[in-house]
Amino acid sequence: MSWQPDALTVSIWTVRGRSGRIPFACSPAQLDMLRRYRRGESDLVFRGGSWYLYATCEVPEPETFDPDGFLGVDLGIANIATTSDGVRYAGRQLNQVRHRNRRLRSRLQSKGTTSAKRLLGKLSGREARFAADSNHRIAKQIVTEAERTSRGVALEDLGGIRARVRLRKPQRVTLHSWAFHQLGRFVSYKAARARVPVVYVDPAYTSQGCSACGHISKKNRPDQATFACTSCGFAEHAGVNAARNIAVRGVAGWAVSHAADDAA
Numbered sequence: 001m002s003w004q005p006d007a008l009t010v011s012i013w014t015v016r017g018r019s020g021r022i023p024f025a026c027s028p029a030q031l032d033m034l035r036r037y038r039r040g041e042s043d044l045v046f047r048g049g050s051w052y053l054y055a056t057c058e059v060p061e062p063e064t065f066d067p068d069g070f071l072g073v074d075l076g077i078a079n080i081a082t083t084s085d086g087v088r089y090a091g092r093q094l095n096q097v098r099h100r101n102r103r104l105r106s107r108l109q110s111k112g113t114t115s116a117k118r119l120l121g122k123l124s125g126r127e128a129r130f131a132a133d134s135n136h137r138i139a140k141q142i143v144t145e146a147e148r149t150s151r152g153v154a155l156e157d158l159g160g161i162r163a164r165v166r167l168r169k170p171q172r173v174t175l176h177s178w179a180f181h182q183l184g185r186f187v188s189y190k191a192a193r194a195r196v197p198v199v200y201v202d203p204a205y206t207s208q209g210c211s212a213c214g215h216i217s218k219k220n221r222p223d224q225a226t227f228a229c230t231s232c233g234f235a236e237h238a239g240v241n242a243a244r245n246i247a248v249r250g251v252a253g254w255a256v257s258h259a260a261d262d263a264a
């Protein structure tokens with residue numbers, strides 16, 4: 001196949017010969033990217049009754065700026081993401097959709113009929129698109145806020161998150177069904193395009209440690225949503241407190257990595 005971006009058309013070779021001058025639509029920003037960075041293969045995909053062309057673009061990664069602090073991001077169950085600024089993303093409404101889909105999936109699996117399996121396939125695709133769309137929105141808002149305030153983004157290192165977290169069965173299902181790694185990837189690539197630096201930190205004890213005095217204790221978490229320090233009395237939403245600890249670790253991690261680069 002070949003692209004004609006100025007004419008907004010493509011020419012595709014098929015088993016019946018070449019089908020030339022097929023019109024396509026995209027945003028101005030996507031068209032500019034096609035013109036400047038398209039490389040390699042393109043995939044023709046039929047989805048939801050429409051045809052899509054996925055083009056590979058190799059965009060050079062710009063140099064990141066020197067951040068004025070970090071925006072910490074805590075990933076969780078009740079809220080998919082909570083920032084150190086106190087912003088909580090994708091809470092009750094998103095979880096209601098996820099739980100409804102889980103109940104429907106369970107009913108379809110128990111039937112085991114051909115039509116039920118077909119519906120399960122459709123549900124799986126719908127859930128994946130829903131998660132990707134939600135993650136795109138969350139990632140965009142996080143990166144936009146970091147860019148606006150000249151900060152970097154500090155994320156949890158998600159290695160072993162499913163093995164590390166101890167939860168009740170309903171919460172384990174919720175944890176396993178969400179694409180946390182995808183959210184992290186979306187934040188990373190959107191940040192790279194915006195020149196926003198990203199660091200990954202060890203999340204150990206960020207939920208039990210006090211962001212005010214540093215005291216660590218399981219007793220600091222009287223319930224899932226609350227943090228109340230048993231040492232200094234500081235109280236905050238648990239996700240916000242954890243995100244602030246992640247932000248502090250982001251600053252330290254950035255300083256260590258760049259001190260090593262300067263020494264080299």
